[in-house]
Amino acid sequence: MRLLLIEDDLQAAEYLVKGLRENGYTLDHSADGRDGLIKATQQRYDVIIADRQLPWLDGLSIIGALRQKGDRTPVLILSALGTVDDRVHGLKAGGDDYLTKPFALSELLARIEALSRRSSASATEVTRLQLADLEIDLLARRVTRAGKNIDLTAKEFQLLEYLMRRPGQIVTRTMLLEGVWNLHFDPQTNIIDVHMSRLRNAIDKGYARPLIHTVRGAGYVLRDEQ
Amino acid sequence: MSNKAFRLSTARLTTLYVAIFAAGITVLLTSVYVLTSRVLDREVDAVIQAEVNGLVDGYSQGGLLQLIETLHGRADSWGRSGAVYLMVDAYGRRIAGNIARWPVATHTGDKWLEFEIDASEEGGVVAHPVRAQVFRLPGGRQLLVGTDILERKRLASRLRSAMLWGTGLCLALAVLVSYFYSQRVRRRITAVASTCETIMGGELSQRLDVEGSHDEFDELSATVNRMLDRIEQQTDLLRMTFDSAAHDLRAPLYRARVRIEEALQHPDVASSSREVMDATLTELERVQRTLGTLLQIAQADGRARELALEDVDLANLAREIVDLYQPEAGTRGITLSYEGSSSAVLRGNQQLLAQALVNLVENALKYVPSGGRVDVAVHSSEDILLSVADNGPGVPAEDRQRILQPFIRLERDRNRTGSGLGLSLVAAVMRLHRATVELLDNHPGLKVSCRFQEKGIRSTR
Numbered sequence: 001m002r003l004l005l006i007e008d009d010l011q012a013a014e015y016l017v018k019g020l021r022e023n024g025y026t027l028d029h030s031a032d033g034r035d036g037l038i039k040a041t042q043q044r045y046d047v048i049i050a051d052r053q054l055p056w057l058d059g060l061s062i063i064g065a066l067r068q069k070g071d072r073t074p075v076l077i078l079s080a081l082g083t084v085d086d087r088v089h090g091l092k093a094g095g096d097d098y099l100t101k102p103f104a105l106s107e108l109l110a111r112i113e114a115l116s117r118r119s120s121a122s123a124t125e126v127t128r129l130q131l132a133d134l135e136i137d138l139l140a141r142r143v144t145r146a147g148k149n150i151d152l153t154a155k156e157f158q159l160l161e162y163l164m165r166r167p168g169q170i171v172t173r174t175m176l177l178e179g180v181w182n183l184h185f186d187p188q189t190n191i192i193d194v195h196m197s198r199l200r201n202a203i204d205k206g207y208a209r210p211l212i213h214t215v216r217g218a219g220y221v222l223r224d225e226q
Numbered sequence: 227m228s229n230k231a232f233r234l235s236t237a238r239l240t241t242l243y244v245a246i247f248a249a250g251i252t253v254l255l256t257s258v259y260v261l262t263s264r265v266l267d268r269e270v271d272a273v274i275q276a277e278v279n280g281l282v283d284g285y286s287q288g289g290l291l292q293l294i295e296t297l298h299g300r301a302d303s304w305g306r307s308g309a310v311y312l313m314v315d316a317y318g319r320r321i322a323g324n325i326a327r328w329p330v331a332t333h334t335g336d337k338w339l340e341f342e343i344d345a346s347e348e349g350g351v352v353a354h355p356v357r358a359q360v361f362r363l364p365g366g367r368q369l370l371v372g373t374d375i376l377e378r379k380r381l382a383s384r385l386r387s388a389m390l391w392g393t394g395l396c397l398a399l400a401v402l403v404s405y406f407y408s409q410r411v412r413r414r415i416t417a418v419a420s421t422c423e424t425i426m427g428g429e430l431s432q433r434l435d436v437e438g439s440h441d442e443f444d445e446l447s448a449t450v451n452r453m454l455d456r457i458e459q460q461t462d463l464l465r466m467t468f469d470s471a472a473h474d475l476r477a478p479l480y481r482a483r484v485r486i487e488e489a490l491q492h493p494d495v496a497s498s499s500r501e502v503m504d505a506t507l508t509e510l511e512r513v514q515r516t517l518g519t520l521l522q523i524a525q526a527d528g529r530a531r532e533l534a535l536e537d538v539d540l541a542n543l544a545r546e547i548v549d550l551y552q553p554e555a556g557t558r559g560i561t562l563s564y565e566g567s568s569s570a571v572l573r574g575n576q577q578l579l580a581q582a583l584v585n586l587v588e589n590a591l592k593y594v595p596s597g598g599r600v601d602v603a604v605h606s607s608e609d610i611l612l613s614v615a616d617n618g619p620g621v622p623a624e625d626r627q628r629i630l631q632p633f634i635r636l637e638r639d640r641n642r643t644g645s646g647l648g649l650s651l652v653a654a655v656m657r658l659h660r661a662t663v664e665l666l667d668n669h670p671g672l673k674v675s676c677r678f679q680e681k682g683i684r685s686t687r
Binding site for chain 2: 194
């Protein structure tokens with residue numbers, strides 16, 4: 001997968017380039033907005049990561065220019081240092097995701113993964129999702145595992161649906177908070193973990209093969225490990 | 227409150243002005259009237275007196291016959307000069323003169339009397355008032371000399387009505403002028419007050435209007451504007467300093483964290499070092515959080531303009547957050563519940579409001595012992611009322627306002643984790659949304675109550 005990183009903080013960029021390459025991405029780096037936009041128009045990227053405040057051309061203007069040309073490449077905005085940025089502005093401008101500095105590399109990796117899958121996913125409406133012997137019916141809002149009914153609360157159902165739509169993909173706690181609760185902040189306590197352990201109890205307890213896995217230092221993944 | 231008191235003071239001032247003015251005008255015009263009519267009266271009396279003196283002189287020189295002749299000579303003068311003469315004998319019979327009989331007096335004095343004579347004029351019969359003097363002659367004869375005072379009476383009445391109209395007009399003018407003046411004063415002061423309100427709401431770049439009339443209000447507005455310029459300059463300077471400081475702190479913190487994370491990925495790190503590095507990471511994160519919260523407070527307090535505003539359903543937000551924290555509360559044996567309106571929409575910044583709510587809920591959960599409860603409520607009527615109440619240890623009354631300030635923590639919480647900024651952020655977010663925060667006694671426990679009076683941030687953009 002090919003990424004473009006537009007970041008003027010060279011030290012941060014160096015670390016990100018290294019981290020992303022280590023995780024198997026092909027990466028181009030631009031240190032200013034103008035160069036970034038030129039690169040973005042000359043080459044197809046799977047995901048563009050752009051800092052919001054850049055020399056010459058800021059991140060939101062880059063998105064504007066791309067979208068005007070009909071380029072739908074997903075863009076992840078990194079909010080500038082020192083200011084409390086507003087994700088609403090960023091997403092309104094056409095950004096696909098928004099990450100506030102400082103962030104953990106694992107958070108960035110998970111979001112890049114999510115964005116690249118989103119762009120390749122088919123747009124057809126699904127009514128049923130299935131992983132191994134776990135099945136959910138989105139219309140009847142019913143969950144079964146190995147044919148047995150599982151009762152979930154409304155929130156637990158939403159949580160499971162979020163995971164089922166991203167099988168094998170790492171989801172971080174902040175992604176869950178944004179996707180399921182529509183809240184955008186870093187929780188100070190392990191509130192998401194409590195929800196996940198409840199969901200785990202309902203889904204995995206009593207079955208030989210657990211489907212929900214914890215990824216240390218990153219988040220969770222729903223996966224059928226053969 | 228201040229507005230009301232002000233209205234009272236202008237109204238009082240205006241009324242006082244009008245009253246003094248009215249009294250002055252009345253005294254002035256009344257004296258003019260009294261003096262003028264007295265002068266006129268004296269003039270009439272002097273004319274009559276002179277005529278009587280003339281007739282009496284003639285009598286003493288030429289005797290009764292001479293007098294009668296003189297009277298005859300003047301008999302037809304009525305109507306031209308308005309003079310009235312009559313001489314009667316001791317039995318009241320007319321001897322000479324230009325009126326038929328002794329008149330019926332309407333007013334009698336010592337030697338003066340007033341009566342009326344009917345005279346036919348163009349418009350019909352008109353009663354002419356006459357003022358006359360009676361002179362007693364020897365032998366019981368009496369001489370009456372008078373003059374028509376109709377014109378004088380008319381003049382007096384014209385003078386009186388002119389005086390009344392004058393007073394009335396002056397009064398009306400005074401009332402009108404003072405009304406417009408007080409309206410103008412009120413309008414300008416209201417404008418100043420509302421601009422000040424906007425400025426207090428975080429719009430530091432707003433300025434008072436200067437009309438260009440160079441009056442005291444312009445002078446005051448200009449002075450206040452200069453003061454605001456100074457305040458804005460200093461705030462900007464403070465903000466820039468703060469921003470650069472935050473920037474310069476965040477970048478190295480971020481790099482330090484990244485380096486430790488990188489080092490932790492090495493497989494040959496000893497487990498003891500790993501522990502130290504993990505602990506350092508936790509500490510770094512704490513510092514980053516504190517810095518982040520400070521930036522949020524700064525933004526909520528001084529940069530309302532840069533924030534994205536949207537319609538936020540506070541009731542829905544509270545339900546989501548209660549839902550989010552319910553399992554966490556459950557593991558601590560605390561009951562967390564929501565009750566209230568199904569929807570409470572206000573204009574504001576969703577992210578900051580969510581953060582404030584989370585801070586309140588986390589705070590309550592931190593202090594309430596197992597078995598306790600935390601109740602979140604949002605009620606929407608005229609105002610929107612948000613409250614988070616617990617039955618924990620509460621906060622002593624004297625500390626309640628204090629703990630809204632940054633870095634202020636209660637003595638008993640010295641050993642607890644936390645930055646001491648949670649409630650300050652709540653206070654800043656509420657100030658931004660024009661809500662008042664009250665810390666109340668929940669008997670037992672603490673109840674934080676936020677009242678949104680204007681349904682959030684007014685859209686001034």
